[in-house]
Amino acid sequence: MIDVAFNDFQSAAHAVLAYLHKRFGFGLWMVTRTEGEDWIVLQAEDHGYGVKAGSVFRWADSFCSEMVKGNGPRIAPDCDAVAVYAAAPIGRQVPIKAYIGVPLTKADGSLFGTLCAIDPVSQSPEIVAEQHLVELLARLLSTILHADLLLSHEIRRNERLELEAQTDPLTGLFNRRAWDQMLHREEERCVRFGHPAAAVVVDLAGLQHVNDSEGHAAGDALIVCAAQALRASVREVDILARLGGDEFGVVAVECNEAGGHALVARLRAAFAAYGVDASIGMAMRDPTWGLDAAWQRADRLMYSEKRRLRG
Missing domain, CATH: 3.30.450.40 (GAF domain)
Known part of the structure; x- marks a missing residue:
């Protein structure tokens, strides 16, 4: 039996x-x-x-x-x-x-x-x-x-509520500590159910120049504007965080490769509409290596685009 x-x-x-x-x-x-x-x-x-x-x-x-x-x-x-x-x-x-x-x-x-x-x-x-x-x-x-x-979807929603206190004060997005915790929990779900997921890293162009030439208030306004463009592009279920001064991260959960590319296209369109210049890297989670590896690869792809745009 x-x-x-x-x-x-x-x-x-x-x-x-x-x-x-x-x-x-x-x-x-x-x-x-x-x-x-x-x-x-x-x-x-x-x-x-x-x-x-x-x-x-x-x-x-x-x-x-x-x-x-x-x-x-x-x-x-x-x-x-x-x-x-x-x-x-x-x-x-x-x-x-x-x-x-x-x-x-x-x-x-x-x-x-x-x-x-x-x-x-x-x-x-x-x-x-x-x-x-x-x-x-x-x-x-x-x-x-x-x-x-x-039940997994409900648990994911409850996790977001538990981590609401761990936000970046300027943008209201999740901070790096919350990102690390949510990345780990989402990886557990991916392993359990075989979910696909896309990791996206965004780096703002020229933030230091804006801070130096126009002041930190203008730099903060650029960061807030970028956060608004990001919010307008992701789904409610996706993980969105400010990882550092000019860097943001997204995990598009239960998202296949076509969805990942569609997300990048939405981000580029939103940044253009908001007048924000940014470099973007996207990588799909490989079942063998996991989400953390996808995030690291997205980060490398973002830096490759950043170097290419600089000429």
Whole structure:
């Protein structure tokens, strides 16, 4: 029986994977998230493949990508007998002779990821009769996922309220201390659910010159103007902070690469409308390295743009 002592998606997934391995065997059971071209392993019950949580593969290479399109069966006791599975690139990366896979869905019915298994040895055709059980467990996991995502969003809102005191007095944005805490908490959510996220670093051009030539009041006015442009460009759910004198940071949460580029375009348009010159760097979170690495890469890209603009 499944250990029912779980209270969130992560622990439920762990219990389901352990149960399915005990019932069916198979060298690897996984709960995965698909995001863009990435196929991210959120949980793994591994017995010989060397795959662990946080591993990332190409979604298009997987059996699961064919399964969700209806091109292959949800249970294949002999993968060599299924043309699309026999031809799938992932079969050349790891030995796969048997496959089980069913979709995990979001509340709106769109694809979140998969509950799946592979084994290097062909299995008895009798396992096809167990498809309804695996589908039932996938539906239960999807239901727990829906509730856990709603709770996660509520927790994120409460975190913002708790950190409201940690703001920059000039702009009213979160300060560096709040940024560090929120970055850490958002990374935990990304690891747990496989969320994408974009990190953006903004540096104002000419702040020191304005301070020297027009006075600090004028410099403060420029900073406040930049903060207004930033607020006008980000979503309410995004993390926005003043990191230093002329530097700002944004984490666009649950945001894919197209959304990240769209955010940069909105920022450039807003800065132009507010008459603010700024350098911008944007980097997507890589599931292997995390949000902190994305922030550091965005910072480097910002400085590269700054040097380029200086000529």
